[in-house]
Amino acid sequence: MKRITRHLLTAAIAVMLLPASASLAQMRPGAKTEKQYGIGLPRDMDKLIFDDKEYPEFPLKADQQAYKDIDGYRIKETLKKITAISLQSLDEGNQYWGRIAGTKADKMATEFMASEYQKLGLTIRREPYSIPEMWFPTHWEGGYKSGDKTGAFQTLFPIDGTVGTGGKTITAEAVWVGIGSNADLVGRDLKGKAVIIYSIFVPGGRSHSASDRAGLFNSDTLATKAGAAMIINVMAVPGNGQFNPEGAPEGAGAVPTMTLSQDEGFVLRDLIGSGQKVNISLKLDVETRKNVASQNVYATLPGKTDEQLFVLTHTDGFFQGAMDNASGMASGIELARHYAAMPRDQRPRTMVFVATPDHHHGETGRDLMIKNYDWSKVALLLNAEHTSQTLLYMVNADLMTSNAVSARRWFVSGSPALQGLVKKTFQDFNISIYKIPEARAGGSLGAVSPYAPSYHLIDHVIYHTTLDTPELVPAVGLGYSARAFAKIFDEANKMTMAEIRGTEKLPNPAK
Numbered sequence: 001m002k003r004i005t006r007h008l009l010t011a012a013i014a015v016m017l018l019p020a021s022a023s024l025a026q027m028r029p030g031a032k033t034e035k036q037y038g039i040g041l042p043r044d045m046d047k048l049i050f051d052d053k054e055y056p057e058f059p060l061k062a063d064q065q066a067y068k069d070i071d072g073y074r075i076k077e078t079l080k081k082i083t084a085i086s087l088q089s090l091d092e093g094n095q096y097w098g099r100i101a102g103t104k105a106d107k108m109a110t111e112f113m114a115s116e117y118q119k120l121g122l123t124i125r126r127e128p129y130s131i132p133e134m135w136f137p138t139h140w141e142g143g144y145k146s147g148d149k150t151g152a153f154q155t156l157f158p159i160d161g162t163v164g165t166g167g168k169t170i171t172a173e174a175v176w177v178g179i180g181s182n183a184d185l186v187g188r189d190l191k192g193k194a195v196i197i198y199s200i201f202v203p204g205g206r207s208h209s210a211s212d213r214a215g216l217f218n219s220d221t222l223a224t225k226a227g228a229a230m231i232i233n234v235m236a237v238p239g240n241g242q243f244n245p246e247g248a249p250e251g252a253g254a255v256p257t258m259t260l261s262q263d264e265g266f267v268l269r270d271l272i273g274s275g276q277k278v279n280i281s282l283k284l285d286v287e288t289r290k291n292v293a294s295q296n297v298y299a300t301l302p303g304k305t306d307e308q309l310f311v312l313t314h315t316d317g318f319f320q321g322a323m324d325n326a327s328g329m330a331s332g333i334e335l336a337r338h339y340a341a342m343p344r345d346q347r348p349r350t351m352v353f354v355a356t357p358d359h360h361h362g363e364t365g366r367d368l369m370i371k372n373y374d375w376s377k378v379a380l381l382l383n384a385e386h387t388s389q390t391l392l393y394m395v396n397a398d399l400m401t402s403n404a405v406s407a408r409r410w411f412v413s414g415s416p417a418l419q420g421l422v423k424k425t426f427q428d429f430n431i432s433i434y435k436i437p438e439a440r441a442g443g444s445l446g447a448v449s450p451y452a453p454s455y456h457l458i459d460h461v462i463y464h465t466t467l468d469t470p471e472l473v474p475a476v477g478l479g480y481s482a483r484a485f486a487k488i489f490d491e492a493n494k495m496t497m498a499e500i501r502g503t504e505k506l507p508n509p510a511k
């Protein structure tokens, strides 16, 4: 492996994922196409990606014609403008790139939402705030040495919240501990070692088997009791992706925890497996940023009454963040377009679209919104988040894509009538869902859902990774979900607030 600077490699990996569309090339002058780079993700991407038009598309039924103007292909074009903001942050040399809260790209993303809503005639209100403390990795590099063989890691990435190496480069001997369960650790001496764990998606890259989220593994135990010097999670997805999941060890005894692609991880596995001694070196600089400025954006489309339909979208995202959450942001804009085209007297309720930017960085903005908002007027809340993704499979040693839209996890609260409406509408609009809904709303909706009848569908497989690209967000899935959201709003508009809410009394912190 040639030693190339870390940034150039990150750029190479990400830029090769770019669709060769003229608009993006214009936004990022000098950007290479994927074919000009030899590495990338998924591996064999040029063979693996279906064109949007190759996904089966079910025609609208007779009673769905009112939703014809909601266009999945247009949503996808909007989505690409949002992922281009992320790519610009990569072009500008950020190793920790994407629409990261408090950065220039964050501001561009919320201002993009404000300007799109404004163009549609909505009234904009900005709510500035600051994030008290934010974990921020500023630079990292690492590699391996085995005999006279050396290599710089191309895909190394810090796990969200991990501690750094204190300004030093640390070096430790690598040990491979399988999936890192207690059974794998029996009799192993891990003190001062670079512990390599093979981590599988359960079901996605944020919740992976070597993260505490999954409940399969306890990284704190590994770090604190076994005395590891560092932990490297090899993410079990064929190819050269980068991953920024959650679940780094915290508190006393926490050690630097990084992810590495399977392709690079298997180089280490094979060296260790052939009896070679492998040393890993790592330097990771992390800072805690204080009082990081950001803003919520509220866009209002008045209706006949002051009762409200509320659309929430988080705007931050790691890497391109195509599904997470450019899909939800672009869907919000499309819904606004659909309803803004109608005369006001055809909108029984006022619509409020909220863009909030620090979902992955502490939720200060969302929590401020919860505290300041008068929830008594909100008839129904949609969280537009992760609305469409390609269904992927692992086939032997490779990744296989499909021309199917993945089933999603989902949540709905409120009256039994509302719950029935949401579930039936998903089915009517060709949306596949998990059999068992979330017991408690996840994603951005989590802390908001107690305050208003609310629902969402939310994919959670490919995100917080460089795989989260526009190519894996099918336009037809974007169209189906946005149309279903509009249908649910229209049917809910035939119900009174009491009929939507049911009998449960909801709290309202603003009153």
Ligand SMILES: [Zn+2]
Binding pocket: 314, 324, 325, 359, 385, 386, 443, 444
């Ligand atoms: Zn998200």
